[in-house]
Amino acid sequence: MKKYDVGFAVAGSVMSMIFFMLVNYLTSSQYPWFIYPSILLLLWPIGLYSKKNGNYKLLSIIYSLFIIVLIIAENIFYSPNYAWSLYAVYPILWWPILVFLGKKAKTIRVALIGSLSMILYYSILNAFHSPGYLWFIYPTFVVLWWPLSVFHAWKKTYYKFSIHASILLITFFICVNIISSPHTIWAVYPIFCVLWWPLSMYYFVYNRRVEE
Secondary structure, rough: OHHHHHHHHHHHHHHHHHHHHHHHHHHHHOOOHHHHHHHHHHHHHHHHHHHHHHOOHHHHHHHHHHHHHHHHHHHHHHHOOOOOOOOHHHHHHHHHHHHHHHHHHHHHHHHHHHHHHHHHHHHHHHHHHHHOOOOHHHHHHHHHHHHHHHHHHHOHHHHHHHHHHHHHHHHHHHHHHHHHHHOOOOOHHHHHHHHHHHHHHHHHHHHHHOOO
């Protein structure tokens, strides 16, 4: 049976797509919703073939291209006046990039290049698409965890990671508070909770090791 796994996946995908197309045509022909399950069904035999051959690079390229094409098509057909697909395309491209890099993808250098490039990318999008609100701080906060985590995992400095991560969290809350609602000082509440992370790490992990 294992020899015919890919063939079975192809046959099953084609049959299912035909079924969804017929149901779509007979029940709600005004909206082509069969496209979404059909794309997922196409990924099934492709993923199975790539796994059997150990070709994860091919898998990452095809999957990322499928997702990007779907997002761009949705953008063009249903909301052509606003290019929202640009927000998702660049992060998706990093999937095949990291797969091709292999072991180098785990290095601090790659993490720094990746996070800084994403910060620059979203900063440019923010400046051109919606300069009225500095929303780029949200993806910036997310991608900065990448090099921070890689660095401290490599050094095995978990207590220092709690300190630096807490500083990142506190900085983020302060920035959001200033940008979104400067007249209400609400950032102190999550900051108080965040401070318990390095404090608990110190008293229950770091301090205990020092005493031993």
